[in-house]
Amino acid sequence: MSEPLIRVRDLTRDYRLMDKREGVMGGFVDLLRPRWRTLRAVEDVCFDIDPGEMVGYIGANGAGKSTTIKMLTGILTPTGGQVTVGGMVPWKQRRQYTRHIGAVFGQRTQLWWDLAVVESFRLLQKIYEVDDATYTRQMEIFDDLLGVNEFLHQPVRKLSLGQRMRCDLAAALLHRPRILFLDEPTIGLDVVAKENVRLFLKEIRDRDGVTVILTTHDLGDIEQLCDRVIIIDKGRVHYDGELDDLRQRTGHRVRLTVDLREPTTVAALEAAVSGLPVTWDQEEGLRHVAEFRRQDVAGAEVIKRLVNACPVSDLRLAEPDIEEIVREIYRDAKNGATAVSTNDGAAS
């Protein structure tokens, strides 16, 4: 068994927030006696990642994804726990460590805003000490896969979001990092641009064997890129395993969309499939949705009974997508973090 590249143990991070009081008087009181609250954004997170793995790190807004990524990239110091990546502690050996990683934060750019794109690449070449041969080769690859040459001489501020993202990805990979952190790399991109980014990432993984950790809200990214997913909710790991297992575990819920020719009550539909474990939901007007588990009921059985009993005009049977599976996993969790303690007054 080989050693993991990334080793995370009991990783915990607290934030201290001020609870604001209401009103003008409250504002003055806050100045004198602030109320602090500790928010645990990440709690006892453990996982190992092997070299060459491509892992999807997913969760709702505020679940602790970005906080984890920040600690893994060395930007943030944890409150507790350990991280070692290839024998280094990211936040302690930041300059040694960041030489080996690449990072793309979808909402920000690492390119120099006012300068032509090529200036940023030339600077990155110096920062990472990339030799000329490697530089040329990498730039050829980026042009092949992302078509970056097209806008290499334009200032970054004039690029479209899709173009900028392509450049940012190339910039993160110029020095052939061992690990690539992607924080929502497809955010705000249109379908074609998303597809380009995904194809590029697949190609780079196969070519360089780079280890990738990816956070996203777009489960299309996960389905196409990752074999393994880690689901985090309220700062804790809820699931860590193969994507296929996740599908199995949630038991293949199937949605049957039924369009009727004339209004029918839900009761009538229920009666039509009585005795079968099917739940009904009226979507709009003549459209109803039935949900059932494939292992409990055969789709054909439900359809046969419905068609016989009700004025059905159209039927559609859909497999669940990952999004729904994940939604199920963190259905009860609306807010990201749990308050662990409140201490009133004690200003420091």
Add this chain to the structure above:
Amino acid sequence: MTALAHVLEPWHRSARATAGLYGHFIRLAFLKYLAYRLRYYTGVISYTIFVSGYYYLYTALFESRVPGPDGVATMGGLTVQEMVTYIAVGWIGRSFYFNNIARELMHQIQEGQIAMQLVKPFDVQAVMTFEAAGESAFRLLMFTLPISVVIVPLFGINLPEDPALLGWTVVSFILSLMVYSQINFLTGCLAFYMKNISGVLRAKMVSADFLNGLLIPFSFFPEWFQTAVGFLPFQAVGYIPVTIYLGKRPGNELWIALGIQAAWAVGLYLAGRVVWKRSVRTVIVQGG
């Protein structure tokens, strides 16, 4: 892939590569400001207006002054010619050493863009210092030279009696740039702890111009004030180079003055290192 797939190898940047890298930042900053050169053309106008204002103010003040026993009117030990030179050289110098890295650092911290700097294997403080140097190189060419061409003949500014003093003034202004960029770096770090430091930055800019001696020479003020200002880094930014130009630092005093500037530059750089390290370790980078 390497044989040890689970190990990241240590590395070292040679002195030569380090110099190359930070030199590159000077170049990039120069290019960046070239894109905004229009801003500096307007600067030439506003600085000329400032200096004109002070020129008329001080000449009016001197006219109402009773001449001394030698027939020359002085204020705070300066003749009217020295006074005008003081103001003009002060502003010409400011057009060179001034920079906005405090504001830039504040924006980067507020918007979380600083994260993109922290995931790179370089020293952020050194990068900002060299960018400031690049900005000043640009200012020298596009701002300081044009403004000198306008102001020097317009107000009849004389060269120092000893031409070597001109050289020492240039050296002194380069040290001013170092001190000023470190003051700015430290002020910018406040953004780690406060939501909005625009007010602090304004206050800093105004008080710096005052404590620099740029607006009013220190010799106008009471003794205790001059002593107090002597303990602040601001006089090492604006006051020292101008007094060197005027020949007010004879003999060893010149070396002491330059030494004070160098000491502030080094001291503030080290203080910046400590504050930066601490801030990055303890403070949360916003957003992302």
